[in-house]
Amino acid sequence: MSETIEDPAWIDAALTSARPQALAALLRYFRDLDTAEEAFQEACLRALRSWPQNGPPRDPTAWLVLVGRNAAIDQTRRRAQQQPLPADDIIPAPTESEAEVAERLDDAHYRDDVLRLLFICCHPELPATQQIALALRIVSGLTVAQIARAFLVGESAMEQRITRAKARVARAGVAFEAPDAIERARRLAAVAAMIYLVFNEGYSASGDSLAMRAPLCEEAIRLARLLLRLFPAEPEIMGLLALLLLQHARTPARHDALGNVVLLEDQDRSRWNQAMIAEGLALIDKAMRHLRRGPYQVQAAIAALHDRAARAQDTDWRQIDFLYAALEALTPSPVVTLNRAVAVAKLNGPAVALAMIEPLAPQLAGYFHFHGVKGALLRDLGRAEEARVAFDRAIALANSAAEAAHIRQHLDKLAKDGATARPVPSA
């Protein structure tokens, strides 16, 4: 391999891609996250020394597991000699032969190992941001500094957050025996939701944070691919990966030069990533054959309809309305109804859509997008004054400067249109 010596990039890629499986196997062995991480770290250091000379091993993951496991056992022994502690408690009994261990590195084990590793990050007591931070640190192997940048917080604050999250999941204790079918499905659902959170954390970025958070989308796609490779027959996981790809495909067109959000209907569709769209469409097609409808599949189908429209006016709003109705039935939520109202406005006009969202007001009073949509519908109905009130409310609730800036554009336009429509008596 001529690239071996001068180009270490392949080692980085190999170590990154092996990380979830190798770390997950080490976690099963040591049943302690910190020990597993240290063992993996040591194995990576040895790989960096050994692989450039010897070339990559045939199975890098198995190599890392065995080397990491032996290194950690050595380390524990050395510690035990320096400070005689109750040895039986800390030394994992190395009773199995190498062959037995290698035997256990088969796909079925990896599958539940990786699922467990991902599931550990989804502890229900952990707030969403900590789940994401933990997954990025443990599974993806991002550095604390990288994660801190993505969350726009200081490195030591993030370090603390991750340490606390780890302590909490360690206390909670996750079963290490192979899960049964029901438990496996439960874990899959929790992990899928966590991956979607990681994606959204990147996808909702804008302005200054764009460059730092956009990589989270790619990380989420990588995790979804990993999960689908392990569970190739799960239509909802196909749907999840399809959804992420179909949304991420629009990234090159989603922001203007200043980092402001460009609405779907205003995006330059020639900049969408067609390869990603093609893969997303293939996956949703594959998922739908199972006839086991689920929220990720339906959302992916909605994204697919947008992505397939060459121009905004070609969008099949009837199908989108139908799919949102299906989503409402699967996961009833005022937010889904709000999204559906956008499709209904295109199909049946703003009055019908407004009637649809008005009952949501008590539940969505504090929701930025509710007031944004309401303002746009009122504006389309020519009720400029009420639109202004809704837009003002939206700005007050905006989660980011970019969201506020976007609504301000509406307000400016409203003011301008108002000025031309009703000439104000000169002062």
Place this chain on the structure above:
Amino acid sequence: MPPRVLVVPQPQEFPLLYAILCYHDEAAVACWSKAEEEAVMARLGVVQETLAKQGRLGPVARLMPTTAATTLRKDREPALVMDGPFAETKEQLLGFYIVDCASLDEALETARELGQANPGGAYEIRPLLLYRPGSAGA
């Protein structure tokens, strides 16, 4: 009697088409940075361009990841559709088709027809990410 001379035919008299099948760890390839991916594609592009100019390049295809694959086991009746790539090791890759299909259903239908003509083994159905028809052997 003059000694018999063994005349070896020159390659250009019997041009052969070779398939070069690309194998790699897809998870590792997926970890390439954008810059690395582009660098690899640029290097490959140079090689491909030279081959194309010489009229020696046939179809080039990049497949979607195995997560987009479906496998049709045609060693039983009816043939069995399974999600995921072909993963057995006791069978070998003997050939491939590139077929224009509107959907996975249509691709599976086509694969079933081929399978009825030639039962046994399996077909892996994998959508293409990139396809250039090429001209060698045309």
